[in-house]
Amino acid sequence: DQQVKQNSPSLSVQEGRISILNCDYTNSMFDYFLWYKKYPAEGPTFLISISSIKDKNEDGRFTVFLNKSAKHLSLHIVPSQPGDSAVYFCAASLPSGTYKYIFGTGTRLKVLA
């Protein structure tokens, strides 16, 4: 039972254009969401997070949008750069307890120069 889903295993985008990575979840109790970037042979690196009381959070080139009614999360990267090429994971946690994360299966982004 996959509670957090990333249905696109891969995405290719031209340098300078927008990259949009999507994530869907099934548990309406999730209240904290994050995006991580992962390069080969490295651990996931935190990118950006959003609390369920917000619908948008922005940090430089990265913006996360949360649509609670649709149980949908997206990450926008503008403009995309070749260094953004990596696997992106979305994660979610519940409002109480240990804040363990439930991860999606990842989307491999390739930014073409």
Place this chain on the structure above:
Amino acid sequence: GAGVSQSPRYKVAKRGQDVALRCDPISGHVSLFWYQQALGQGPEFLTYFQNEAQLDKSGLPSDRFFAERPEGSVSTLKIQRTQQEDSAVYLCASSLALVGGPAYEQYFGPGTRLTVT
């Protein structure tokens, strides 16, 4: 400051051997998590410590898996009698988050890639 470190980075074990994986969290982070990441999948939660207390071990796949954090800092994940299905990357993460407190992001180490032959 220093991030989360893990050792060894790579471990090859023969089936049936015991292994021990070490994690050094970020100084001051009271919360420590272990995750298992199989090839092509996202990380999956194994266990959680707040200081030295293991508050959640619901993700440990069998009683062959054991974790400890005796002094509330360094943690060790031990796998006894390794099996081929234990082959995965084992990730450690630390965080400022406390049970019942506000949420904080987790910072991950580089992982230990375990291969059981």
